[in-house]
Amino acid sequence: MKRMAKDWITLNKSEMVMDKLSNQFEMVTNKVGSWFHLVMYQWGLLVVIVGFLLGRAMILTELTPFVLPFLAAVFMLKRERAALAAMSLLAGALLSYHGEILFVLAAIIGFILIQKVVSKFFDDPIKMAPYTVFVTSMMMRLLVVFIIDGSITNYALMMATVEAGLSFILTMIFIQSVPLVTSKKINRPLRNEEIICLIILLASVMTGTVGWSIYDMSVEHSLARYLVLLFAFIGGAAIGSTVGVVTGLILSLASVASLYQMSLLAFSGLLGGLLKEGKKVGVALGLLVGTLLIGMYGDGGTNISVTIMESLLAIAIFFLTPKDLISNLARYIPGTHEYSKDQQQYLRKIRDVTAGKVEQFSNLFQTLSQSFQTEMKEGGNEEGPDKQMDYFLSEVTEKTCQTCFKKERCWVQNFSKTYDSMQNLMLETEKNGHVKDKILANEWKKYCIRSEKVVEVIKQEHSHYLVNQKLKKQVAESQKLVADQLLGVSRVMGDFAKEIQKEKQSFLLQEESILESLRLVGLDIGHVDIFSLEKGAIEMEMSIPFDEGHGQYEKVIAPLLSDLFSETIIVKSEEKNVYPNGFSHVAFVSAKRFVLETGIAHVAKGGAWISGDSYSTIDIGTGKHAIAISDGMGNGEKAHFESNETLQLLQKILQSGIEETVAIKSVNSVLSIRNNEEMFSTLDLAMVDLHNAEAKFLKIGSIPSFIKRGSQVIKIEASNLPMGIIQEFDVEVVTEQLKPGDMLIMMSDGIFEAPKHVENKDAWIKRLIYEMATSNPQEVADVILEKVIRSGRGAIEDDMTIIVSKIKSNTPKWASIPIYNQKIGRQAQ
Template sequence: MIGNVGKKASAMANTIFYQYGLLVAIIGFLLGRAMILSELTPFVLPYLAAVYLLKRERAGIAALSLVAGALLSYHGQIVFVLAAIITFVLVQKVVTKFITKRTSFLPYTVFIASMMTRLGLVYAMEGLVTNYALMMATVEAGLSFILTMIFMQSVPLITAKKIQQPLKNEEIVCLIILLASVMTGTIGWMMYDMTIEHILARYLVLLFAFVGGAAIGSTVGVVTGLILSLASVASLYQMSLLAFAGLLGGLLKEGKRTGVALGLLVGTLLIGLYSEGSAEVSVTLMESMAAILIFFLTPKDLITRLARFIPGTVEHSKEQQQYVRKIRDLTAGRVEQFSTLFQTLSSSFQAFPQTANEEEDERETDYFLSNVTEKTCQTCFKKERCWVQNFSKTYDSMQKIMTETKEHGEIKNQMLLSEWKKLCIKPEKVIQTIASEHEYYQVNQKLKRQVLESRKLVADQLLGVSRVMGDFAKEIQKEKQAHHYQEEQMLDALRSVGLEIGHIDIYSLEKGNIEIEMSISADNGHGQSEKVIAPLLSDIVNETVVVKQEEPDFYPNGYSHVSFNSIKQFVVETGVAHVAKGGAWVSGDCYSTIELGSGKYAIAISDGMGNGERAHLESNETLQLLQKILQSGIEETIAIKSVNSVLSLRSTDEIFSTLDLAMIDLQDATTKFLKIGSIPSFIKRGSNVTKVEANNLPIGMLQEFDVDVVSEQLKAGDLLIMMSDGIYDAPKHVENKEMWMKRVINELKTDDPQEVADLLLEKIIRSEQGSINDDMTVIVAKVKRNTPKWAAIPLYKAPSFTRKKAQRAASFS
């Protein structure tokens, strides 16, 4: 109930202040009363000009409130205010007709109107314009010129119902100048010997010091005190008091409102005793206490809303994070929409349901027999007897002939042929027509199969893209968790041993997926990050951490940017040996070894059909396509199908490539083998050698094929030997090549990958008396436990590290 009343009251206040222009009228009234240097009113025209430019429908209210303020003020400048408003309107009408850039020219319009009005009034009252009057008119017009540019930035900040963007430092200063100018309109207002402008000025300093800290608080104090001292020379000491109070209050903001209030009291006592003496300090203290009372009565919601627009505040950071989160969620949502779109397109490209096959076959048979009868029976004089009196018998017989022709190419069933000759007077012509029509039928069926296969291939590719985009959307929605406490603890721990660390950002503390970034001082290439910092971090997080990337001189101060990640459980060491046919320069075999970003290691061999440059181009293009698709994150089987479709549709030449792909997971050493037209691979574990094979046609031969995936679990120390057919098929004198290759591999006494590859190639060439009858390539990969170069370095009194579940911050205890 109370909440509803509060919401209604807030809505009513917003309506009155913003929709009906009450706030514009209040500010105009106080600026109409404001005066500086005892005779100048430079606030009137800038405020009217800013409202006229930004909210023209409120210009009338602003003009009336300015006149009302001048009429009820102490300075007696009502004539100048009225004349200045009228002059500004006339000059603006003239400027509008001849100047297109009205916004840029507006300060000049204000300057001209102020100068003309002041000099005109002086001349009308005194009959001449003295040098002093000219100087003061110029000062007033110059201040009006400057205040116009300031008010153009600050008026929207207090007249707009909602501010969308955080304030810049210049906008904050402009806002303070406007508020301080408004306060000068309260000069002369007293309450129990307390000056209202002093109370409001100190309240303003308290508010901004509490929200923005020492820098903002002291800035507000200086600007507010300066404008108040210009309005009243007796308030000159207020600039020192407000600036000092803003600085102290900002420094003590960690003590909440009490700390900021204490800063104002200390500043009041020190400056008050120094400026006015002990006799007058009681009034100054009362003014400060009144400001503190208003400050404590200020709703927390108002302070929070103000803090959201001040850079550097916690509320501003949360607002920025919320904005970034909104943009991230919006981007992820759009990516998910595209993922859903591709999934829908994939479903639409799927083949028709199997239930419709029987109807489709019947329809195809009807079309086939219709074409046959059109060429034969339509001109026969006995067609009525065959197709009207004996329809079922004629149709069944022709269907049997069609089936017999389809299966055997001719009619081998003599009984069927005999019955047909009894039934039809032109049996040979009908049989020839069926055979001829059957060729077109087969071509049509082949085209239909190709269309269906293409549809299936496109569907698989679209589904693969959909999955990649879906995973990408999930990655986008992952945000950096707040690890402020852990970052501070880690920073203190590293600095305590003498390391110069700029800052630390912890992105993930998940087991096996730690991500830490930091800035460190340049070490002139001594490897400080790898040799010292990574081992120290490993001790802190109880997990081996290594340097992922280091960028020297990344920051303007010369510091380097270093990224640390959890170490992979396994590493792969490879060795390659290859030679072209006949010892030529160009080999038709191509190979690739690459560590993918997903924590997998890919080894591939492609053998183009034939030898030489053409085969090399084919196999190289196959691997290049495969590598790019795998790096995009698409699953291996879909990647191979995509490469196959590109190669099969690219050219009508019968140029094919084999592909032998092994994908090793570096976390658990599980390996997937995808063999497309390639020969077997071998795994050597100790004295045991096992064969890995799968049956698939070469890539590019068919548009649609099933990829046979073989999975194997590798262990540390295993050797994986992959080879092209030039190695496997080279020994012509060997009948059982599998057993021969196993024996050769088992007899090798070394486990160094490069030595194994070299010895295998040498053994094969020697077995053929030095002749190289085909391109030969062998890749040997050794799976090893990932042992870091540097052990963990224990820290003295290092903070113990604990990981907690999601939704709860992990902490150093």
């Protein structure tokens, strides 16, 4: 045990030491990184290095078109570094092999002078920068030639024009690419044009290393191949070959002997990009193969060993490149994994911000709801019965006792007796409408000299008091309704915020498995996108060739998917010929466990065109289906408008996601506030969950509904006043578990009340439903309506509507088709 304890202590100590070393190494790395950024970007060392190399660079053995474009770009974009850039250019030219120090000095001075003139006459100097560089380069080159040779030949004029033209183009390129190497952070991905400009700048910088060698190995060749390795590893074959072509072209202009480098770099970039799945080793292998194949031709074949050594040097530098540098650069190259990850992070940030805003609104509505409820409670506490009595009597005394000469005796000397007497008078008035008690009236007449006037004022104030109390009650009810509505909106927005924050899960493996399974059976599938694999809520989309309307999606692909997922999959939607290759966009979803088959029969009073009844079947989403009947008061156009308006409001509120009871209260509130006439409507609502066949019945002033289950008829009823009569009422919800084969019969009062000769209408309707020989919902609705009309000898004395819905287990139209590759099917699940 002691030995184990010692080993455990030793192990803990070693772990602590390792953690300490790791923390120290991380601190050192962070310090080195911060010092590197400080020196390179804040102190401008990177500008000095780039300027020095561009000052040395030359193409076509006598042209230096890089000096003025770099100076102009730094001057326009980072003017505080312009002096540093000018000195580094002069230093590069001074230590260069081309001997163009005089031209570089003249070009820098000439640019500064001409730029001052241009800035006085033009508002946008950046747009004028290429023209300024062209004029400066042309004038200074001809001036230097004239000073040295004493004359200007046609050849000198031609070369000066070529150099000025190249400077013109490079100025536009450097203005885009210089910020990429002088800024510490870039806050957006690079466009393709910016990537090319950056490569041209880097290749131009490499030409400044022409003439440098290490053991006969050219530094510019190794750096160019390193650049190709880096971009091929990051961007793949397309970016790698592009970098090879651009870099090889510029190097060949700098040194004609390096013309074969273009082929070597382009081919190596292509091979390296194709082999990037093999990580750094694969990209390096691509460079070696390209070096061996291309290096044997042209000038490279004479000294193949040096060419291979240059490639090995580039590979060594490539392997020593930190992963952080590569990943940071990859973030700005479209198409890379790091770029996609960065974009996803950005989208996630936007999503979280949006969800946070929605959550704030949800909290706001919840707070408002609580404030309404708090105000109601405080108002109720402040104005109790005693307080209300005091207010009432104060109004009475103000109009009667205030001007009486005996008020001192009544309210100061005998306050309790006066108060109790007036209170009794008020209670008597409230009970009977007047003072009916003779004893109380006589006592008050003996006590008060203005007894009749006081009694009269009490009667008047009591009517005002009742109106005031009714208004206060309505305000309280309205406040409660608004509080409930705000709370409902808060819950909806809270759920919406949670939905926003749900990330789309990655189903790459399952998508590949499904794609392979469908292609193995001979189907041409473009791509598969899976959004959900939750049992009963599967959702996916595919691109499939248009089948000319033969039903391939429904008859073949959906049954195959049903076998893969062991549940029924159906086609949700289809968009024909959406993609450029003629493929269609098809969405597949899980079928619901139950379906409703509905039949409707209705007729207006007296066979008229417009019925006061309205009905609706509403697909709310999330697997819920609503069936509703509304009966407007009376008949004709007004009743139809009232009932239809009720259903329209209800549909909009339900589809917004608000709970059924709150939705009905909201509709009732709107109707009660809007109604100036005695126009009311009933509502019979059934909410059926197609996932578990549970039904909720909400009956507002409507008659009973019935469920036929085999030989049994079940009555569903609830008692609520019609909508629009009062603002506040409790919605009674009746829940019933339906079973496959059940028929739900809902009807308006025109059906239920039609048989005048029948006393027990419940029993009559039940028997009518029980005796139905058919189970087809539409036939049941038609037969019931016909028999009800016949029972009244053909007279239609009221609007009649009946809806019959039969719940059935969802039997797929097409049987599943087994796929022989069951391994892939299980993997997809």
